[in-house]
Amino acid sequence: MNAGPSGFHNAPVTKAIVMACGLASVLVGTQGGARALSLSYQKIVQKLQLWRLLSSPCVFSSTSELLFGLYLIYFFRVFERQIGSNKYLFFVLFSTIISTTLEVIALAALQDPTSLTGISLTPGPYGLMFALFVPFFFDIPISTRFKVFGARFSDKSFVYLAGLQLLLSSWKQSLIPGVCGLVAGFLYKSNVLGIKKVKFPEGLAAAAARLFAPLLSSNSAPPTARGGRASGQNGHAFQHRFAASAPPLTAPPEEHIATLVAMGFDRSDAMQALAVARNDITVATNLLLESH
Known part of the structure; x- marks a missing residue:
C-alpha cells in the first residue's frame, strides 16, 4: 500500500x-x-x-x-x-x-x-x-x-x-x-x-496560495472547494486519460465501488478507476487521487 x-x-x-x-x-x-x-x-x-x-x-x-x-x-x-x-x-x-x-x-x-x-x-x-x-x-x-x-x-x-x-x-x-x-x-x-x-473563504485561500506559492510549490492548484465546474473538468480529464485502458477480467465488486464512493469519489469515476486497475482498490484509489 x-x-x-x-x-x-x-x-x-x-x-x-x-x-x-x-x-x-x-x-x-x-x-x-x-x-x-x-x-x-x-x-x-x-x-x-x-x-x-x-x-x-x-x-x-x-x-x-x-x-x-x-x-x-x-x-x-x-x-x-x-x-x-x-x-x-x-x-x-x-x-x-x-x-x-x-x-x-x-x-x-x-x-x-x-x-x-x-x-x-x-x-x-x-x-x-x-x-x-x-x-x-x-x-x-x-x-x-x-x-x-x-x-x-x-x-x-x-x-x-x-x-x-x-x-x-x-x-x-x-x-x-x-x-x-x-x-x-x-x-x-x-x-x-x-x-x-467548514472551509476557509475562497478569497482568503487564494490569497494564501499566491503568497506562499514560491515556497510551497507542489504542482497543485490553489486550495479551492471541490465541486462545480472544476469537478466536472476533473471528471472529463479522468475519463479521457483512462478511456483507452483495458477492461478488468470481471466486473468491479460492489463493495470496492462503495468504499471509493464513501471516500468522496463519483460512482462512475470509481467504476472506471477499478476497471483500469483491474479491481485493485489501492491502485484505483491512487488513480482517482491523481486525477483530482
Missing part, C-alpha cells in the same frame, strides 16, 4: 507542515530546548505561559520521534489530496486546537498539588498525527494480508506500528497527547455541528 503519487504533488499543506516541524525541531533541538517546550499545568495555568500552546505542537523532542512523526504526516498526505487543501488545512487547525485543549484539561485533572513540577506532555504535532489515524482506519481499505511467524498482518500494519512507537515513546507524556488527537479525529469524523462542511 502507498499514499498515492510520490512527493508533495497536490499536498502543499502537508509540505508546509513537514518543512516547519522539521526545521523547528532541528533548530530547537540543537539548542537542547525541545523538552523545554513541553506542556505542564504549572507552566500553562499557573505561570500563564500561553505561548507554549502555539510552539509545543510544532517541535519534536527527539530524533526518533521526528523521523516517525514526519513519516506519518507525509504518508497521510493522501487525505489532503482526497478532500482538498482548503478543507485539510481546516482539519489541521481543528484537530490541533481540540487536542491541545483536551491536553490542558487532562493536565488539570492529573495535577499533583504536592509536586513542584507535575506531569509534562511531550511536544510535537501529536494531535494532528493521531487525528489522522481515524480516517486512516475507517476510509483506507486493506489491499493485502500476510503472515509473519504465524502472526497476521496487513499492508496498514506498518503505519499502525509507527503510530504505536510514537504513542508509547514517552509513556504518559506521549500517550495523553495521542489519545487527545484520536478524540479530535473522532469528533471530526462524526461531523459534530457539521464541521466537515
Whole structure:
C-alpha cells in the first residue's frame, strides 16, 4: 500500500507542515530546548505561559520521534489530496486546537498539588498525527494480508506500528497527547455541528496560495472547494486519460465501488478507476487521487 503519487504533488499543506516541524525541531533541538517546550499545568495555568500552546505542537523532542512523526504526516498526505487543501488545512487547525485543549484539561485533572513540577506532555504535532489515524482506519481499505511467524498482518500494519512507537515513546507524556488527537479525529469524523462542511473563504485561500506559492510549490492548484465546474473538468480529464485502458477480467465488486464512493469519489469515476486497475482498490484509489 502507498499514499498515492510520490512527493508533495497536490499536498502543499502537508509540505508546509513537514518543512516547519522539521526545521523547528532541528533548530530547537540543537539548542537542547525541545523538552523545554513541553506542556505542564504549572507552566500553562499557573505561570500563564500561553505561548507554549502555539510552539509545543510544532517541535519534536527527539530524533526518533521526528523521523516517525514526519513519516506519518507525509504518508497521510493522501487525505489532503482526497478532500482538498482548503478543507485539510481546516482539519489541521481543528484537530490541533481540540487536542491541545483536551491536553490542558487532562493536565488539570492529573495535577499533583504536592509536586513542584507535575506531569509534562511531550511536544510535537501529536494531535494532528493521531487525528489522522481515524480516517486512516475507517476510509483506507486493506489491499493485502500476510503472515509473519504465524502472526497476521496487513499492508496498514506498518503505519499502525509507527503510530504505536510514537504513542508509547514517552509513556504518559506521549500517550495523553495521542489519545487527545484520536478524540479530535473522532469528533471530526462524526461531523459534530457539521464541521466537515467548514472551509476557509475562497478569497482568503487564494490569497494564501499566491503568497506562499514560491515556497510551497507542489504542482497543485490553489486550495479551492471541490465541486462545480472544476469537478466536472476533473471528471472529463479522468475519463479521457483512462478511456483507452483495458477492461478488468470481471466486473468491479460492489463493495470496492462503495468504499471509493464513501471516500468522496463519483460512482462512475470509481467504476472506471477499478476497471483500469483491474479491481485493485489501492491502485484505483491512487488513480482517482491523481486525477483530482
